[in-house]
Every structure is written in C-alpha cells, then in structure tokens.
Amino acid sequence: MDELESVAEEIRSCKKCKLWLYRKNAVPGEGNEKAQIMFIGEAPGENEDLEGKPFVGAAGKLLTKLINEILGLNRADVFITNIVKCRPPNNRDPEPDEIEACSPYLDRQIEIIQPKIIVTLGRHSTSYLFQKMGRRMDSIGKVRGKFYQWNYKNDYIILVFPTYHPAAALYNPQLKKVLEEDFRKIKGSISSKTVTLDNFLYGSGDKGKESNRNSSK
Numbered sequence: 572m573d574e575l576e577s578v579a580e581e582i583r584s585c586k587k588c589k590l591w592l593y594r595k596n597a598v599p600g601e602g603n604e605k606a607q608i609m610f611i612g613e614a615p616g617e618n619e620d621l622e623g624k625p626f627v628g629a630a631g632k633l634l635t636k637l638i639n640e641i642l643g644l645n646r647a648d649v650f651i652t653n654i655v656k657c658r659p660p661n662n663r664d665p666e667p668d669e670i671e672a673c674s675p676y677l678d679r680q681i682e683i684i685q686p687k688i689i690v691t692l693g694r695h696s697t698s699y700l701f702q703k704m705g706r707r708m709d710s711i712g713k714v715r716g717k718f719y720q721w722n723y724k725n726d727y728i729i730l731v732f733p734t735y736h737p738a739a740a741l742y743n744p745q746l747k748k749v750l751e752e753d754f755r756k757i758k759g760s761i762s763s764k765t766v767t768l769d770n771f772l773y774g775s776g777d778k779g780k781e782s783n784r785n786s787s788k
C-alpha cells in the first residue's frame with residue numbers, strides 16, 4: 572500500500588470528530604501521488620459523501636472543466652481533496668474543532684505529494700494555509716488571484732494560489748468569470764516555469780522540493 576492510500580485508509584475509519592456520525596463515506600481525496608498541483612476545497616457535499624470521491628457534484632463538474640479546458644490537464648494529473656474529509660450535515664461550514672481534528676490528514680497529504688502549486692478553493696482552505704504561512708487573511712475576494720510563497724518547513728517553496736470555491740461560482744456568472752481568469756493565471760505560471768507541460772508534470776525528479784532546490788542553485 573502506498574503512503575497516500577495508507578492515509579486514506581485511516582481517514583475512512585476515522586472518528587476523531589463528530590462528522591463521522593453523519594457520513595456515508597469519508598472522502599480522503601484522489602489523484603496523482605506525484606501531482607505538481609493540488610486543489611484543496613472545503614468539505615464533501617452530498618454527492619461526494621455518496622461516492623466517497625471529491626468534487627463529483629455540480630461544483631466538481633465546473634472544477635473538472637476548468638482543469639481540462641484552461642489548464643489542459645486531466646483530473647488524474649492533479650490531486651484533489653478538502654480540508655475536512657467528512658460531509659458536515661446540511662452542507663454547513665466546517666466548525667473550527669472539525670478543521671483542527673481533520674487538518675493533520677491534509678498536512679500529511681501535502682508532505683507526501685510535495686506539490687509545486689497548491690490552489691486553495693474558498694476561504695476555509697485559504698485561511699488554514701495562510702495561518703501556516705504566518706499570513707493574515709482578509710476576505711477571499713481580497714487575497715485571491717495571486718501566488719503566495721510558502722516556505723515549507725524552511726526547506727522549499729510551495730506556491731499557494733487562493734481562488735473562489737467553484738460552488739460559489741455556479742450561479743454567479745461574475746464569479747465564474749473571475750474563477751476562469753484565475754485559472755488562466757495558473758496556466759500562465761505553469762507555462763512560464765516549464766519547457767513543456769509534460770516536463771512540468773512528469774519531468775525527472777521535479778517534485779516541488781527537488782525543483783525548488785535545483786532552481787535555487
């Protein structure tokens with residue numbers, strides 16, 4: 572069993588917060604263990620809870636479209652997860668004690684994957700990573716659409732890019748435009764940092780850590 576799957580197994584049997592009482596399935600996340608881009612949302616919704624997979628409802632379809640059509644990637648190229656792995660009842664916001672109980676799983680997923688870019692979708696995952704970076708987060712509207720350098724464990728740099736949660740853009744054409752614009756910025760960054768997309772995705776030894784170390788030489 573690989574390391575990510577072993578974290579996923581722990582999540583599926585986890586009872587560290589009250590959300591386990593309401594779940595049909597925990598949703599550990601899915602994607603590529605060698606992903607260079609990680610997407611972190613808020614919490615599973617009804618469809619995700621039923622299927623045990625992240626972002627499979629209407630918001631997930633929009634996210635998948637943005638990944639496919641703007642980034643030119645497949646879901647299998649990236650890793651998609653949430654800050655909280657079980658569905659809060661009636662899709663309410665995750666509570667601080669639930670985020671505190673669940674976030675160590677996310678921390679371990681980041682540690683294993685070592686992505687170059689983390690895209691935070693919405694205020695909860697953005698606020699969590701900003702806290703880790705020692706930054707103050709105002710509203711998601713103020714911080715979105717820019718790259719922030721996270722000096723991960725004082726060892727290498729991960730670029731954190733906050734944007735809106737796709738669910739917020741579903742019925743708001745203005746927000747959808749902003750989300751698309753943000754994904755074009757991510758695409759621009761991928762293109763400018765690499766010779767080819769294949770190089771970015773699969774280039775030898777180019778996980779975030781290695782790549783950052785090499786570029787700082």
Ligand code: SF4
Nearest residue numbers: 585587588591657673
């Ligand atoms: S939300 Fe996280 S901490 Fe709470 S029961 Fe589910 S996996 Fe465990």
